[in-house]
Amino acid sequence: MISLWLTFSNITGKFLKREIQRLAAEYSTPVFIPHITIYGSLPATAESVVTQLDQKLHRPTVFSVQPGPLDHSTHHWQSVMVRLPEQEELMVLHQQLTAIFGELKQYRFDPHVSLIYGDLTLEEREAIIATVQVPLKLKVQSLEVCQTTGDPEHWQILKTYKFIN
Numbered sequence: 001m002i003s004l005w006l007t008f009s010n011i012t013g014k015f016l017k018r019e020i021q022r023l024a025a026e027y028s029t030p031v032f033i034p035h036i037t038i039y040g041s042l043p044a045t046a047e048s049v050v051t052q053l054d055q056k057l058h059r060p061t062v063f064s065v066q067p068g069p070l071d072h073s074t075h076h077w078q079s080v081m082v083r084l085p086e087q088e089e090l091m092v093l094h095q096q097l098t099a100i101f102g103e104l105k106q107y108r109f110d111p112h113v114s115l116i117y118g119d120l121t122l123e124e125r126e127a128i129i130a131t132v133q134v135p136l137k138l139k140v141q142s143l144e145v146c147q148t149t150g151d152p153e154h155w156q157i158l159k160t161y162k163f164i165n
Helices: 010-027 046-056 088-101 122-131
Strands: 002-008 036-042 063-065 070-072 080-083 112-116 138-147 156-162
Touching: 002 010, 002 046, 002 088, 002 156, 010 112, 010 122, 010 138, 036 088, 046 088, 046 138, 046 156, 063 088, 070 122, 080 122
Parallel strands: none
Antiparallel strands: 002 036, 002 138, 063 138, 070 080, 080 112, 138 156
């Protein structure tokens, strides 16, 4: 499966990765690269996705997202997350990708940054929210084409599109 992620500046990414690693160690869950899934579950080959992006992607400038509230769910991939506002830069980029790849029935854009994956109890999720720290701004600097088949430890970034500074 191919997913398109937004990834963060070095400082933001390192901060989030430390939180993800801390939680993974404490709750025996997988470590993963901090990201925003801007477009997920593409039913296409990596080669065709890269070709389409090479031809049609209009790279935005680097931008920052103001994090919203921490939240949790029973969904495995969104156990504890930082909700993100539907700010203009995110929505414009998502609309651009929808124009390139079409509307996906199995994917609904829900801007967030997951901090832990897993099937956690309500008490565990609430305890995590009480201890998590999040930067005041999340600086987004690139779009990644990712192979997201299997366990998160096996996910791979296949190509990076850096945004304009």
